[in-house]
Amino acid sequence: MNPEEVIKELSNLASKDLNDANVKKEALKLSKRLTATLEDPLIRAIELAFAPLFPAAARIAVDLDLFTRINTHDGPITSAQLASASGGEELLIHRILRVLAAVGFVHEVSNDKWTGNASTKAIASGPITAAHRFVWDIQIASIVKAPKFLRENKHVCPTEPRDGFIQYAHQSKLNFFELLGTMPSLLKDFNNFMGHTLGERQYWIDWYPIPSRLIRGFDPATPMLVDIGGGRGHDLQAFHDKFPESWKLFLQDLPQALKGIKEGELDPSIKIMEHDFFTEQPVKGARAYFLHHIFHNWADMYCLVILKHLRTAMTPGYSKLLIHELILPDSNATVIHGILDMVMMNINGGMERSRAQWTKLLEEAGFQVVEFMVPEDEDADGIVEAMVMV
The missing domain is CATH 3.40.50.150 (Vaccinia Virus protein VP39)
Structure with missing residues (x-):
């Protein structure tokens, strides 16, 4: 589908109720398709290679509690103020937030002044903060080893619960649930995330x-x-x-x-x-x-x-x-x-x-x-x- 056809379909939705879940879903799907057709394929491919750096920035921000501090602050907050409150270096905080602002998770209102938005509020909630800790510390830490694991195992899907990506990364023969049981803080994060976010559906x-x-x-x-x-x-x-x-x-x-x-x-x-x-x-x-x-x-x-x-x-x-x-x-x-x-x-x-x-x-x-x-x-x-x- 070319861009003109996608724009036409999006225009047809303008007369419909965007508060309707199905209409909103279709509009979102078409908008993503339009972005994909307009983006330079080379730039898009390069962004994919660097995509893991976005959740890395979010994980650092979670450790410094930046999302909560920005979300609860009355008006714009500077990197210096965030550094004073969190104990992190001002320059590091500025560089992390610059990345997160570029992908819409915080808003930079002027040079080095930050405010929250709906995404900031979402990620500052307890269950989503827990998800970032759990996914990065367990899932991402393991999945980065997946290419090497698969090269050594003839590129076949892992099927053994005690011999997969997680075990390879953590040098363990415990299955996922047993391994998680040895990590009380991440087990708590896992239960918090699963128990609250899934219940919204x-x-x-x-x-x-x-x-x-x-x-x-x-x-x-x-x-x-x-x-x-x-x-x-x-x-x-x-x-x-x-x-x-x-x-x-x-x-x-x-x-x-x-x-x-x-x-x-x-x-x-x-x-x-x-x-x-x-x-x-x-x-x-x-x-x-x-x-x-x-x-x-x-x-x-x-x-x-x-x-x-x-x-x-x-x-x-x-x-x-x-x-x-x-x-x-x-x-x-x-x-x-x-x-x-x-x-x-x-x-x-x-x-x-x-x-x-x-x-x-x-x-x-x-x-x-x-x-x-x-x-x-x-x-x-x-x-x-x-x-x-x-």
């Missing part, structure tokens, strides 16, 4: 048709829902809040995950059960087995072990498998899709999966995909519904 119980897909045809003599690897039970509690009937609900996870549940945090009707999903599933014949952000942590061979234990526990033609994860399109994935897949490659040798990849994996395990359900936000998690057929 639309909740699955609000768009997945539970009455028609689970309640209709449900046998009350069987468990309704088993949340496998459910952590502190937020998904299951939300389900119970919306459907407070006296159904059997099970929360399963490893002991170290369950011990964080505080008294009164979950409804007493939710049965808490220690369980490793790589072993036999003890709850048989439930209406639904729910797994949220589990499979993307693991390569196919490990997912097949999990699925084997679920298949033997399920009642053919009755029990449903609900996988709550990203469902990548088979082509033309978004930037977020591609980045998150790289993140999962870095973590435990896992991956985000497309429709075709989900279908292949589930059919190999003896399941049939009933439907792919994707919410309005294409970058949000969907539901893969599958069954063991009679």
